[in-house]
Amino acid sequence: MFSKRIEQLSESMTIAITSLAKELKASGRDILSFSAGEPDFDTPKAIKEAAIRAIEEGFTKYTPVEGIRELREAISQKLKRDNGLDYDPDQIIVSNGAKQSLFNLFQALIDQGDEVIIPAPYWVTYPELVKYSGGVPVIVETDELTGFKITPQQLEEAITPRTKMVVLTTPSNPTGALYSREELEAIGKVLEGSQIFLCSDEIYEKLVYEGEFVSSASISEDMYNRTITINGLSKSAAMTGWRFGYLATANRELVKAMKKLQSQSTSNINSITQKAAIAGLDGSIDGEIEMMRREFKERRDEAVELLEAIDGLSVLKPAGAFYLFVNHSRVERESIPFAKELLEREGVAVVPGIGFGSEGYFRFSFATDRESIREGIRRIGRFVRSKMG
Ligand code: PMP
Numbered sequence: 591m592f593s594k595r596i597e598q599l600s601e602s603m604t605i606a607i608t609s610l611a612k613e614l615k616a617s618g619r620d621i622l623s624f625s626a627g628e629p630d631f632d633t634p635k636a637i638k639e640a641a642i643r644a645i646e647e648g649f650t651k652y653t654p655v656e657g658i659r660e661l662r663e664a665i666s667q668k669l670k671r672d673n674g675l676d677y678d679p680d681q682i683i684v685s686n687g688a689k690q691s692l693f694n695l696f697q698a699l700i701d702q703g704d705e706v707i708i709p710a711p712y713w714v715t716y717p718e719l720v721k722y723s724g725g726v727p728v729i730v731e732t733d734e735l736t737g738f739k740i741t742p743q744q745l746e747e748a749i750t751p752r753t754k755m756v757v758l759t760t761p762s763n764p765t766g767a768l769y770s771r772e773e774l775e776a777i778g779k780v781l782e783g784s785q786i787f788l789c790s791d792e793i794y795e796k797l798v799y800e801g802e803f804v805s806s807a808s809i810s811e812d813m814y815n816r817t818i819t820i821n822g823l824s825k826s827a828a829m830t831g832w833r834f835g836y837l838a839t840a841n842r843e844l845v846k847a848m849k850k851l852q853s854q855s856t857s858n859i860n861s862i863t864q865k866a867a868i869a870g871l872d873g874s875i876d877g878e879i880e881m882m883r884r885e886f887k888e889r890r891d892e893a894v895e896l897l898e899a900i901d902g903l904s905v906l907k908p909a910g911a912f913y914l915f916v917n918h919s920r921v922e923r924e925s926i927p928f929a930k931e932l933l934e935r936e937g938v939a940v941v942p943g944i945g946f947g948s949e950g951y952f953r954f955s956f957a958t959d960r961e962s963i964r965e966g967i968r969r970i971g972r973f974v975r976s977k978m979g
């Protein structure tokens with residue numbers, strides 16, 4: 591009955607586990623969830639106030655599909671100010687979260703059989719969206735030895751005449767790995783002279799604890815021309831529910847193609863969110879973002895220390911984002927039974943590594959209060975000890 595496309599699509603594992611944890615909690619069970627990919631902070635006040643003003647002023651109608659000009663100008667200025675990138679408003683399109691930006695991008699560029707190189711561990715959504723658009727995800731495995739980053743040599747080996755795109759997430763979900771300028775330059779060298787696009791997902795840009803964040807498109811003119819920059823405010827401004835994301839590209843025709851698709855699917859994003867997002871982009875909430883970043887950094891440090899102290903587990907300290915990708919392969923090889931039993935026995939929800947393409951790990955989000963983090967890790971320790979016998 592269902593289309594083949596839908597039959598082969600998997601549900602987002604991160605969302606599925608987060609919903610399951612919520613259900614179990616609502617049914618009265620003592621659940622601590624570390625599965626959600628969203629900040630536990632409230633959206634900054636200036637953003638909420640801009641939204642309230644928009645409602646009161648009656649800014650509640652359809653807008654241009656790609657987003658109002660004022661918003662795209664604010665994005666253009668943000669990209670210049672923070673990332674040294676020149677994109678004019680016609681090189682930018684706003685969508686319902688970075689997720690829709692990615693969906694539209696793959697639909698607009700990928701043809702049947704086109705290959706998209708995705709380093710694993712990857713964010714759950716990329717391979718599914720590539721398959722949905724008819725493409726073939728080419729997964730390149732990485733591990734602790736390279737800090738969960740694809741090496742130029744691995745990239746070179748994965749490229750074939752069918753390669754259409756490479757997806758890079760910096761900082762990464764689920765590992766927090768951050769690509770340095772030198773690493774991006776080396777990736778740029780491999781791609782030079784090819785027609786391959788680079789999709790650079792920079793949604794965790796503001797949550798960096800070690801090292802400098804560098805935008806892939808800022809590396810060189812060649813990289814600027816091939817890179818499609820994806821970003822939004824879900825993570826940096828605690829705006830997951832508002833649904834705001836954007837894409838910027840040197841290629842104006844690509845923006846037009848995506849606009850065509852969006853005009854036939856969702857049209858513009860919520861008009862009120864557009865006004866609110868402007869307040870999140872103009873630099874006025876930088877102090878609040880910094881406050882959240884510092885808090886995340888302290889939680890990261892404490893959580894890493896506590897997890898490392900558990901015999902059987904190991905974790906690389908992430909340079910960015912708010913996840914720990916914990917290696918449990920010495921306790922149990924497979925991540926689904928591990929996470930399932932942990933939830934059943936200890937009421938602790940984490941996302942199995944296999945959802946991100948890597949067996950033997952779980953993802954632990956530290957976007958949760960410190961008390962819960964301490965108690966959650968205490969329970970994880972008890973669980974691991976019982977399994978190690
Ligand atoms: N990219 C990455 C790497 C993510 O973790 C997320 C989290 N949801 C997104 C994109 C999408 O974010 P949103 O749709 O909320 O903007």
Ligand code: GLU
Nearest residue numbers: 602604605625626627763
């Ligand atoms: N990106 C977040 C996560 O990885 C939100 C859930 C999702 O969109 O898949 O948990």
